[in-house]
Amino acid sequence: MGRAWKFGDNLNTDEIMPARYNITIDEKELASKVFCEVRPDYAPNVRAGDVIIGGWNFGCGSSREHAPVAIRGSGAACVIAPSFARIFFRNAINIGLPILECPEAVEGIEDGDEVEVNLEEGLIFNRSKGTRFQARPLPAFVLKIVQAGGLVKFLREHDIEELTE
Amino acid sequence: MGTLVEEILSRRAGRTVQAGEIVLLDVDYMMSHDNTTPLAIKAFREIGKPIKDPGKIVIHFDHAYPAPNLLAAENQQKIVRFIQAEGITHFYKRGVCHQVMIEEGFVRPGGVVIGADSHTVTYGALGCFSTGLGSSEIGAAWVTGKTWFKVPETIFVRLEGEARPGVFSKDVMLHLAGMLGMDGATYKSLEFGGSYIAHLPMHERIVFSNMSVELGAKCGLIAPDEVTEAYLMQETKASPPLESLEPIHPRYERVIELDVSSLEPLVACHPDVDQVRPLREVEGLPIDQVYIGTCTNARYEDLAMAASILKGRQVHPFTRVLVTPASQTVYEKALANGLIEVFLQAGCTVNAPGCGACIGRHGGILAPGRSHL
Numbered sequence A: 001m002g003r004a005w006k007f008g009d010n011l012n013t014d015e016i017m018p019a020r021y022n023i024t025i026d027e028k029e030l031a032s033k034v035f036c037e038v039r040p041d042y043a044p045n046v047r048a049g050d051v052i053i054g055g056w057n058f059g060c061g062s063s064r065e066h067a068p069v070a071i072r073g074s075g076a077a078c079v080i081a082p083s084f085a086r087i088f089f090r091n092a093i094n095i096g097l098p099i100l101e102c103p104e105a106v107e108g109i110e111d112g113d114e115v116e117v118n119l120e121e122g123l124i125f126n127r128s129k130g131t132r133f134q135a136r137p138l139p140a141f142v143l144k145i146v147q148a149g150g151l152v153k154f155l156r157e158h159d160i161e162e163l164t165e
Numbered sequence B: 001m002g003t004l005v006e007e008i009l010s011r012r013a014g015r016t017v018q019a020g021e022i023v024l025l026d027v028d029y030m031m032s033h034d035n036t037t038p039l040a041i042k043a044f045r046e047i048g049k050p051i052k053d054p055g056k057i058v059i060h061f062d063h064a065y066p067a068p069n070l071l072a073a074e075n076q077q078k079i080v081r082f083i084q085a086e087g088i089t090h091f092y093k094r095g096v097c098h099q100v101m102i103e104e105g106f107v108r109p110g111g112v113v114i115g116a117d118s119h120t121v122t123y124g125a126l127g128c129f130s131t132g133l134g135s136s137e138i139g140a141a142w143v144t145g146k147t148w149f150k151v152p153e154t155i156f157v158r159l160e161g162e163a164r165p166g167v168f169s170k171d172v173m174l175h176l177a178g179m180l181g182m183d184g185a186t187y188k189s190l191e192f193g194g195s196y197i198a199h200l201p202m203h204e205r206i207v208f209s210n211m212s213v214e215l216g217a218k219c220g221l222i223a224p225d226e227v228t229e230a231y232l233m234q235e236t237k238a239s240p241p242l243e244s245l246e247p248i249h250p251r252y253e254r255v256i257e258l259d260v261s262s263l264e265p266l267v268a269c270h271p272d273v274d275q276v277r278p279l280r281e282v283e284g285l286p287i288d289q290v291y292i293g294t295c296t297n298a299r300y301e302d303l304a305m306a307a308s309i310l311k312g313r314q315v316h317p318f319t320r321v322l323v324t325p326a327s328q329t330v331y332e333k334a335l336a337n338g339l340i341e342v343f344l345q346a347g348c349t350v351n352a353p354g355c356g357a358c359i360g361r362h363g364g365i366l367a368p369g370r371s372h373l
Helices: A027-031 A066-073 A086-095 A103-108 A140-148 A151-157 A160-164 B004-013 B037-047 B070-086 B097-103 B118-126 B135-144 B169-180 B202-215 B226-235 B300-310 B328-336 B339-346
Strands: A002-006 A051-053 A078-081 A099-101 A114-118 A123-126 A131-134 B022-026 B029-033 B057-060 B090-092 B112-115 B129-132 B146-150 B154-160 B189-193 B219-222 B254-259 B266-268 B276-278 B289-292 B320-323
Touching (some): A078 A103, A086 A099, A086 A151, A103 A131, A140 A160, A151 B135, B004 B189, B029 B037, B037 B070, B037 B135, B057 B070, B112 B118, B112 B135, B118 B129, B118 B226, B169 B266, B202 B219, B202 B226, B289 B300, B300 B328, B300 B339, B328 B339
Parallel strands (some): A078 A099, B029 B057, B057 B090, B112 B129, B154 B189
Antiparallel strands (some): B022 B146, B266 B276
16 A cells, blocks of 8 residues: 555656656666656655556656656556556556556545555555546456566566467 | 558568557567667666577667766767677667668668667658667567567548648648647557658658657558658668558548648647647747757758758857757768858857757757747
C-alpha cells in the first residue's frame, strides 16, 4: 500500500525526466531528479510502494527509457493512467515497471489517497475511500515479461521465441 | 493484403497478418545514439548473451556531439570502446541519426528498422516500417535479432489539393496535430496518401512520417512511388532493386480527408505541439532565439528556403539565430551552394550537424522565460 501521486494529462518524458539530467544511467541518481520540474516535492518525499496516477497519454514525447527507470528507481510500485504513450508503455513493461490502464481508477483516486494494487488480477483499491477498480488486463505475453521482472531478465532465462508461444 | 503496415509486416512474417495480431519479426537494423546507447549496452550486458549480428547495429553520435561536458565525453568514450570491442562497423558522427540513416542507405521500402529514438518513425516516408523503442529493447534485439510488434490499426489521411504559396508539409502536419491532438493516433499507423502527397518532394514527405509520433503513432507510412525511387537512387546509398509496395484492399479504422488548399501558415505554440495557431496571430511577437535545424526540417531545401529569406538582411541584435544542418552531407551541399555564406553574413550562428539545441542540452540553451521559434 502507498500514497497516490497524481499528475495531469499529456505528461511527457521530458517532464518526467528532464533531458539535462539524462547524462547518467544510475537509477538512484535519475530518481533524485524525477518529476523535479512538474512536482518538486515528489523525489524528496516518495516512499517505496507509492503509486503514480497519471493522466491521458502518460509518458508521451521522446523515447527515453530514463523516464520509467527513474520512476522505478524512486520506489514507486506502479503507474496507473487512463492511457499511455506507446513507447513509454513498452519501455515500462520491458524494464519491469508495472503499469495499468484504468480511466475509472484515475477518476476515483485523489492525490494523497492510500492505494493498493493487485497486479496479477489488475485490481486497484482506494483504501482512503473504500472503493475498488478493475484495470484492463495485460496481454498474456506482456504478463510473461512483467512477471519475469522485465525483458532483460526474461531473456537471461529464455529465448525470445518463448514470448509468443 | 491490407493496409501498408499490414502489407510490410505480412511480408516479413511470411504470412498474412492483420491489425491486432502480435508478431515476432526479424529486423533489418537496430539504431541507437549517444543518448540511448548506454542503457542498451547495460541491458545487453545484463542479458549476458552474444550479439547475433554486429552488421545490423547502427550507432550515431548526434544528441550531444561534440561532447559539451565531461560526463557526455566519458559516456561517448564508453560507447566507442563497446563499438571497438564488439566489431560494430556502422558508427556515424555525421549529423542527426534519422537523416544519416536515410542518406547511408539503411532505409528502403518494405524494410523493418527499429531505433532507440521516438523519431525513428521518419523512415516511413520511404515505405519502410520503422518505429521507436526503448534502449533495453534495442539491447535485447542486438542479442535476438528480433522484436515483437502488435500490428496496428491504420488511420488513412487523404490529402488533396494544392497548397498555397508559403504553406508547406509542416503546416499541413501541424493542422493535423491540432485536429487529432497529441494522442490522436496513439498505437496506430498513420498512412498518408492522396494527390497532394503524390506531387510532394521527398524532403516534404519526410515531415509527415517524422511528426507522426507527435500524434502518438507507431509509424507514419507513405507508399513508395517514382519520387521515392528517384530520391533513394540519387540522394542515398540505397542500392537497387527496390521492393514495390502498396496497400491492397485495405481496411482502415478511420479515413481523414483534407483539402490542403484552404490551409495557411501555422505555428505550434508552447507548451504542446497540438496548440496550433495561424502564423498571423503570433506575428510581431519578439523572439529571443530562432532555431533552423531538427530532424523535421533541416534538410538542404529547408536551409535554401531560410537562406532565400535571410539573403541581404540582418538578424535583429537581440535575437540569436542558430543554423544546424541535419547532416554533414546537407552541410557540404549548403556550403558549396553559398547558403552558409548567406547565413553568416546575416549574422546567424552555424552549428555542427546534429540534434543541437532541439533537445535543450547544448548548442543554444535558453534562459527561463525566453521565446524561441
